[in-house]
Amino acid sequence: MIETIKTIMLDFQETQLETGVPRRLRIETVHGKAAVCSDVRRSGKSTYMFQVIQRLLDSGVSRQNILYLNFFDDRLHNLRQDSLGLIPEAYYSIYPEKKNTETVYCFFDEIQAVLGWEPFVDRLLCTEKCEVYLTGSSSRMLSKEIATQMRGRALSWEIFPFSFREFLDSKGIESGGALTTKKRLLVQKAFDEYWETGGFPEVISLGRNLRIKTHQEYFHAILFRDLVERHDISHPKAVTDLAHWLVDNTASLYSVNNLTGYLKSLGHKAPKSAVSDYLEWFEDAYFLFTVRIFDPSLARSNTNPKKVYCIDHALVTSVSSGILINSGHLLENLIFTALRRLHQEIYYYKTKNGREVDFIVPIRGRPNMLVQVCESLAEPQTRKREIAALSEAMNELGLKVGTIVTRKDDERIKIGVGTIEVIPAWRFLFELPDVSE
Incomplete structure (x- = not known):
């Protein structure tokens, strides 16, 4: 088995990395802790690992210092918990001069395929000079489980399907700089595509x-x-x-x-x-x-x-x-996932008069974000209802700004307690930060 592992490691040294569309996520490592990427299936976590590897290579890390194994490789099918120790043994038999002298970057993709892998990773972090990156399908690599099984030796990162700005990246549309008329038209057209296809990388084309x-x-x-x-x-x-x-x-x-x-x-x-x-x-x-x-x-x-x-x-x-x-529900779902990428805590709000606001997002050190989602404000009765709910919530919570996201409306409404920004969905998604601020 050790010869098989060595062959796979050496094969990887010659593999051309398929890095795909760069994700707007940058995981940070902490000494002594594994970085764990968890996601819904097919969100692109394996491709993201290749992006991390490429960044390491671009920063000057030697390809030989990258240890990558995909445990869905059929050649590793017979690897068991008690034989996982063969992995560092195989690596250091190829590169003995690196042991305890150089940092080895270990990437274990789909490691949940081996039952009882957690003690192995825990031991690796304790005994070797290494950084460890783990990915796995959400069926076995959930952050709640990792926190328990790894005894605090892991930090979990979430990967979602493409955000709108990542979708723009996949289309080659620059999302930075001034929003010229041409760029605005390109972004709006791309939003219509994103509306149809969603963010799973595999289905976009x-x-x-x-x-x-x-x-x-x-x-x-x-x-x-x-x-x-x-x-x-x-x-x-x-x-x-x-x-x-x-x-x-x-x-x-x-x-x-x-x-x-x-x-x-x-x-x-x-x-x-x-x-x-x-x-x-x-x-x-x-x-x-x-x-x-x-x-x-x-x-x-x-x-x-x-x-x-x-x-x-x-x-x-x-x-x-x-x-x-209906399309109103889908729009609300789209805005939820955009917010959820950035914030784990999202609630809905009900005013004392029973009016509902779709989302309230607590943000540390800043006022809460209030977001109402409505397909259109063209109907006078709808407009009155949505503005009333948001203004009541703003008043009760002491907030001066609220947002209504629609498909196309774009205006600013002054009310007694502050301002309601009415913004089209494409612009709301376009202006969201890449990471939580």
């Missing part, structure tokens, strides 16, 4: 039918590999039916009680506790996200109805029945 088919394969892989197989669910149809209901009701309120009742109406015997587990597993797989009401009381926040969003708005259109989904 596909036609509609292939895109839908690919999205549906993602959906089933997440359900069966990240949930049913991993958690040994004995009634997978209940999970599938629940997932379909949640996707069909993207950007809508739900409660565990009504979901339990829904499954019961279909003949499933899933108790409330099981439904709660399913919801948590969906979130752990970066597939569906729950948003709670903004309330100082955690108990009230947990007992109030919650809202659900999907990892990708175009995935919703590909797998939903289409009966309940």
Whole structure:
């Protein structure tokens, strides 16, 4: 086996790196901790690892100091927990002069394929002069699990499908500098494409039918590999039916009680506790996200109805029945994922008069961000309702600025407590920072 590992390592030294579209994410390493990249399936974490490797090479690190293994390589199929120690042994048998003298950068892709890998990585960090980068499908590499299994020796980083600015990068459209008329038209056209295709890198260049088919394969892989197989669910149809209901009701309120009742109406015997587990597993797989009401009381926040969003708005259109989904819900989902890339804590807000604002985002050291999403303000009744909800929330929270994101409207509305910025979705996404500020 050691000879096989050495062959794979040497093969990598001659491999041309496929780095793809540079991601607007830069992971930072901490001495003695592994950097772990977790994501929904097919978000491009393996490609991102090649980008990290390329940056190291560009900074002067020798290719020989890069140790890369993909544990989905069939030649490593027989590698077991008790034989993982062969990896450093194989490496240092090739480069003995580097042991304890030079930093070795270890990249282990899909390491969850080997059961019990955590003690090996823990030992490697303790005994060797190295930096360790790990990736794996969300079925085994969830940040919650990593924090427990690695005893504090890991920092987790999230990778999402392409943001709008990364989508622009993939199209060769410069997102920096002045927004000239030509650039604005190019960005607006690109937004229309992004609206149709979503952000999964693999589907961007596909036609509609292939895109839908690919999205549906993602959906089933997440359900069966990240949930049913991993958690040994004995009634997978209940999970599938629940997932379909949640996707069909993207950007809508739900409660565990009504979901339990829904499954019961279909003949499933899933108790409330099981439904709660399913919801948590969906979130752990970066597939569906729950948003709670903004309330100082955690108990009230947990007992109030919650809202659900999907990892990708175009995935919703590909797998939903289409009966309940409308473009307003999809726009709200799109804005949620854009905010979620930057902020882990996102809530919805309900005013004392019962009016709802879609998102409130607490930002450390800065005023909370209030964002309302509405497809259009052209209808007078809609305009009045959306402005009233936002102005009430601003007044109650002591905020001077609120935002309404629409498909095309662009204006500034002065109200008693401050200003409401009405902004088209393309501009809102275009102006978001790459990382949380």
